[in-house]
Amino acid sequence: MKKLAGIAVLFMAVMMAACGTQSSDEPNKNQAQEVKFTDILSNIKDEISADLKDEGVEDMSQTHQEADLKDTDAENSVANIWIEKMKLNPEIVANGTVIAALMNVNADEIILLEAKDEEQVPELKKSLENELASQVQTWERYLPDQYEKVKNNKIVTKGKFLLYVTYTDPEAIEKAFNESF
Numbered sequence: 001m002k003k004l005a006g007i008a009v010l011f012m013a014v015m016m017a018a019c020g021t022q023s024s025d026e027p028n029k030n031q032a033q034e035v036k037f038t039d040i041l042s043n044i045k046d047e048i049s050a051d052l053k054d055e056g057v058e059d060m061s062q063t064h065q066e067a068d069l070k071d072t073d074a075e076n077s078v079a080n081i082w083i084e085k086m087k088l089n090p091e092i093v094a095n096g097t098v099i100a101a102l103m104n105v106n107a108d109e110i111i112l113l114e115a116k117d118e119e120q121v122p123e124l125k126k127s128l129e130n131e132l133a134s135q136v137q138t139w140e141r142y143l144p145d146q147y148e149k150v151k152n153n154k155i156v157t158k159g160k161f162l163l164y165v166t167y168t169d170p171e172a173i174e175k176a177f178n179e180s181f
Contacts, residue, residue: 037095037114040161040180044110047176048099051169060099064108069096085134086111088127092120094160107139107146110173111164118160128155128164135166 049060057063067078072090074080082098083090094114101108111128115121132153139147154170156163158181165173 035159035161035181037112037161040177041097041112043176043180044112044163044173045099047172048110048167051172063102063106064099065102067098067100069093069098069113086127086131089123092116092123105143105146107135107143107149107166108168109135109164109166111162112177113162113164115160115162121157121160121162124162125155125157128162131164132166 045060048064052058052060052063060066065078067082069079069082069088069090070093071077071079072083082088088096092115094116096111096113099108099110109131111131113124113128115124132150132155135150135153136147139150149166149168149170152166152170154163154165154174156165156174156177158178161177163174163177167173
């Protein structure tokens, strides 16, 4: 009987040790999801810069403007214009940036949002859908080549992050976004 009890205790000890080892080898789910907004934004901007360099443009600021959606202090800030245009609730946005073409003959718009809480993602997605509807209305009768970009728009969500892409190569921006995780 003592031998059987000893074997049972030994078996339980081995099983507990194996489980302990297994869980320490697996990445912590919270660590795996600890993606920083700034890292995602950096990857997206790197992709845009690479595309522009292929076109002979050395600096993204020559062709695109960047607006931090958290920079709403000034009454007429660019962020406030975007927030109003998208019907975006700034109270649920942890971070947000818009990268858009400087000239009104280019439909490029890349919007990256981070929700304060994952439950707020559907509301933020609705704001991005509002922006898409606005872009469709603007470009469907204006410039056919730019309207094609709008028709190929992508809205992607991953956890608390949302990406809106109207761009020549939306798949490249989506790939840069996805590779951040």
